[in-house]
Amino acid sequence: MNHDSSLVNRLTDRLIAGELRPGERLSETALAKEFDVSRNTLREAFRVLGEQGLVTHIPHRGVSVASPSTADVVDIYRVRHHVECSVLEHAPRNHPNAVRMEAAVEAAEKFAAEENWLEVGTANMEFHNAVVSLSDSRRLMQSFSNVLAELRLAFLKVEVLDFLHAPFIGRNKEVVEIYRTEGPVAAAKILGAYLGDSERQVLGAYARAGQD
């Protein structure tokens, strides 16, 4: 684990950075050599990533980068609705981590001005992780973070990083503002509608890309 958790992190970074494309086959011997670890150590990391949903493992056929289908996208948005909305709705007013949401919005705006869409995507993920952090639940945050990472693979799959995220920066901002001014319940309502729109947009991109 000394190296192992570091290996998992290195693999995760390359996955969500899009260097390993969704659906791409991950050869054990090739990757082991590339990361300068043994096959056995790499396989341990694969099990972790598989459990997190970032990687798909089929017995005797090896692992490949997860390539979410439309069904997966729908499933992921179901999780988002339940988790994000419930957490936000029941969050106390003035939760300390609200500043995390605001910081994420600012970061997204900054990167958007630079047209650095990959970092905009990262800031967007951070925003929604911040929302879930209002639950003060380590497990909820962990599971949710995995699901969001999987969703990023969905974005990478249909290659629409840029215009897909840009319109939603403002809506993130709106959610925080409503949370501040009108409270959690109103903010949760806004967020629910937001997620619905987001889901439609991703599914639209899938349809255009002709993906399943």
Place this chain on the structure above:
Amino acid sequence: MNHDSSLVNRLTDRLIAGELRPGERLSETALAKEFDVSRNTLREAFRVLGEQGLVTHIPHRGVSVASPSTADVVDIYRVRHHVECSVLEHAPRNHPNAVRMEAAVEAAEKFAAEENWLEVGTANMEFHNAVVSLSDSRRLMQSFSNVLAELRLAFLKVEVLDFLHAPFIGRNKEVVEIYRTEGPVAAAKILGAYLGDSERQVLGAYARAGQD
């Protein structure tokens, strides 16, 4: 993985059956010999179980059966509140899987009559998994199932299987009935109160057992 997923299952079975006690150290060589697999294969299984929260891994100190602290119990109940209540509240009326809930209640009643408390616990887990299955979300069900398994370890830790589950069979039944008659929203409310009581009871058991 051919053997591996089977190995994970075998380990999981023994964990939630209480044959491996919470906090118990799991020696690699000993367990490998016991399950007749190599150390490397066992370590792969350990990574999966670690990611599921059933096992705790500390670098250079090996893995041990998860031994949830009171903080963990609180965290787990936070997840339960958010997930179970949100799913039930937004479930459609007459969801097909409602029969799963009813079947779980019947099973629990049957085992309770036999005073088979371990199976009562299993039926109780099945009930709550059934609730979450109303979300039609594979990921939500999977994550939630892991959390419930971890909670079972908490029960095992303080050794109060019997009287802890018995009183709640009736409340499971009540939740289904309200769901049938008054609908999801009313049922979710009942369930929320139920979970609050359940949490208090578990934390009480922890306090009595003098556990952290």
Place this chain on the structure above:
DNA sequence: TAGCACTCATTGTTCAACAAACATAGACGG
């Protein structure tokens, strides 16, 4: 008794090997 060095056991990791499953290409027959 507190600190310290030493020893021993366990984990972390690698390597080489082999069986088993799979994928591919070419031969064969309809």
Place this chain on the structure above:
DNA sequence: CCGTCTATGTTTGTTGAACAATGAGTGCTA
């Protein structure tokens, strides 16, 4: 021409042995 079957090569699944690195326990010393 097309589908099926077989042979071959590749990849994964799994093992056992080996060694380094870390941690835990022990007994010594002051």
